[in-house]
Amino acid sequence: MLRGHRGRADVLGRAVERWGPDFYEHVGVGFELPAHFSKLTARENLAAFAGLFAGPVDKPARLLELVDLADAADRPVAEFSKGMQMRLHLARALVNRPRVLFLDEPTSGLDPVHAAAVRRLIRDQAAQGRAVFLTTHDMATADQVCDRVAFVADGRIAAIDSPRGFRLAHGKPTAIVEYRDEDVVRRKESPLADLGRDGTFAELLRAGSVETVHTREASLDEVFAAVTGARL
Known part of the structure; x- marks a missing residue:
């Protein structure tokens, strides 16, 4: 048609x-x-x-x-x-x-x-x-x-890759630590590669105040914006 x-x-x-x-x-x-x-x-x-x-x-x-x-x-x-x-x-x-x-x-x-x-x-x-x-x-x-995922922008395929491939290519892996500071839960984010060298993180672990630790990669929403130039 x-x-x-x-x-x-x-x-x-x-x-x-x-x-x-x-x-x-x-x-x-x-x-x-x-x-x-x-x-x-x-x-x-x-x-x-x-x-x-x-x-x-x-x-x-x-x-x-x-x-x-x-x-x-x-x-x-x-x-x-x-x-x-x-x-x-x-x-x-x-x-x-x-x-x-x-x-x-x-x-x-x-x-x-x-x-x-x-x-x-x-x-x-x-x-x-x-x-x-x-x-x-x-x-x-x-x-x-x-x-496999293909991002389409303005009627054209802007990029094709697996979801994992997109995340690895466009993301900056970081570690997110949530810890308790007295009665307040605080959040610290740093590059994943620096986690072992982060003295603050080691201190928080020794103090037993760390409540959660998880890694963060680029989401496909963020990858789409990066690949197509579109705003979220």
Whole structure:
């Protein structure tokens, strides 16, 4: 639909223009804004979309169990919260057992418990051999889920690396020490390499006032700002 583009895209070892309608049998898509038949139940929605495929499909009951919606299987989707709709949307993307899975902001609108469950589910799909292509502004999700991350700015890929590679390349590892000074908890941050040579840290340890010690690396938010020149 976009004009003036260049390049080549291969899906499952074949150029996109060489695919016919059977291409969609192998692809699952979850958009950021879920769209369902609101008067139908969750089970009926999945059955309806399963009917669009010629190949094997998963059973609605199994998919609903997978996204923790088994108890709501026979409720009209109009009664669902946004988080429930997002999870049903993910189940729908898996209904045709896709080999390639495209997900757009899959944790949007989810509470921390369900967001963590969705991240695990996405990793499980990759572990089963599916190619998962994820677009998100949620750097925590990118960090925890993705093997490779591409930062896009002004319509172009600015950089590609693993989350760990980005953090190591752009971060300055530091150690953060929280210690108690009488009744006040104070915080001291210094380069990780200097920790062993820091006399103050040794004194705090001997005094028994250190409460926490942890390292800090660059977050993907900070890396994105450094790579693209954007402000946080």
